Amino acid sequence: MRIAIISDIHGNREALQSVLDFLDHQNVDRILCLGDVVGYGPEPAWCLTKIMERCEVVVAGNHEHAVLGLLDLDYFNPVARHATHWTRDALTEDHMKILRSWPLTHIEDDFTLVHGSLDQPDLFDYVQTSWEAHLSFQQLKTPVAFIGHSHVPVTFLLSDVVDYSTEERVVLQPGQQAIVNVGSVGQPRDGNPDSSVVIYEPDNALIERFRVPYDIPTVQDKILNSGLPEFLADRLPEGR
Ligand code: ZN
Numbered sequence: 001m002r003i004a005i006i007s008d009i010h011g012n013r014e015a016l017q018s019v020l021d022f023l024d025h026q027n028v029d030r031i032l033c034l035g036d037v038v039g040y041g042p043e044p045a046w047c048l049t050k051i052m053e054r055c056e057v058v059v060a061g062n063h064e065h066a067v068l069g070l071l072d073l074d075y076f077n078p079v080a081r082h083a084t085h086w087t088r089d090a091l092t093e094d095h096m097k098i099l100r101s102w103p104l105t106h107i108e109d110d111f112t113l114v115h116g117s118l119d120q121p122d123l124f125d126y127v128q129t130s131w132e133a134h135l136s137f138q139q140l141k142t143p144v145a146f147i148g149h150s151h152v153p154v155t156f157l158l159s160d161v162v163d164y165s166t167e168e169r170v171v172l173q174p175g176q177q178a179i180v181n182v183g184s185v186g187q188p189r190d191g192n193p194d195s196s197v198v199i200y201e202p203d204n205a206l207i208e209r210f211r212v213p214y215d216i217p218t219v220q221d222k223i224l225n226s227g228l229p230e231f232l233a234d235r236l237p238e239g240r
Contacts, residue, residue: 002027003200005182007034007115007148008061009051011041011087012186013222018214019185020054022112026199026210033062034148034182034215035102035115040083040232041186042222044090052098060102061115061148062124068099071124079229086228110202112145118179126150130162133179137162143172144200144207145179152190153183153198153209172205180207187232193239 002146004023009016023031030186033055038044040063065071066084078152091099104121107112116124119138127136129149133156155170156179157163172178183196190196194211201208222234 001202003111003202004028004031005034005113005180005198005200006031006055006185007146007182008034008036008151008184009038009041010036010063011038011044011047011187012214012219013041013043013046013050013142014216014219015186015212015214016047016050018212019032019195019197020050020107022197022210022212026218028199030060032056032106032113032146033056034113034146035059036063036148036184037061038067038087038091038099038230039063039080040228041213042219042226042228045092045095048091048095048185050100052156057106057113058102059106059113059115060099060104063087064099064102065124079231082229083232086134099157103237107142110143111200112140112142114145114147116147116149118145118147122168124149127156127179127181128152128154130156130164133162133164137177140179143177143202143205146198146200147179148184149240150181150189151184152181153196153208154181155179166233172209173206174205178207183209188235188239189235191239193237 182198223233
């Protein structure tokens with residue numbers, strides 16, 4: 001079984017299409033999504049429809065909760081707030097119904113899915129330090145959790161202590177648990193502008209991360225022509 005996990009698409013059609021084309025050649029059995037399908041990018045409706053076509057499971061991100069009015073917008077910076085209002089106007093009531101149907105967590109025998117932290121999924125905390133990872137590990141009942149939210153791919157490994165790995169390929173030792181941030185499809189922030197995607201083979205305890213380039217200038221043009229903040233176009237080639 002090969003399971004692809006994607007996150008933080010953020011209305012970036014070109015990035016999502018490139019990642020799905022890549023996965024079509026990777027012999028994956030399932031595609032799962034960790035939320036923030038919408039927000040920031042110029043094509044939230046297209047991405048939402050495509051995700052519902054291709055992904056078996058989707059959990060909600062903070063941008064979905066913001067668009068639905070479930071999250072106080074004071075929590076957002078001005079650019080994110082502007083983008084949230086813009087995204088609301090770009091979606092129909094049917095789209096909203098789909099967003100409302102997404103759970104905060106999804107648990108199977110081999111893995112757990114959540115957008116932010118496992119200890120308080122509804123608060124969308126970041127998991128970036130060993131301490132934050134420790135709090136999530138305390139709630140983790142499966143070998144692996146896949147998370148998103150920070151747009152920075154990283155793997156936390158639990159042995160006697162919480163360890164940190166940026167390796168593209170991780171094989172879990174027997175009994176070892178991991179929290180894997182899969183990075184972002186539509187707005188990477190680790191200095192690499194290419195989309196990030198993870199493929200998990202539970203039978204081999206293998207977690208592998210890939211980067212996929214996409215047509216950034218086309219998305220930038222769409223952002224600039226849509227009335228979204230210019231900063232959202234400027235950051236994409238920087239991967240920031
Ligand atoms: Zn995000």
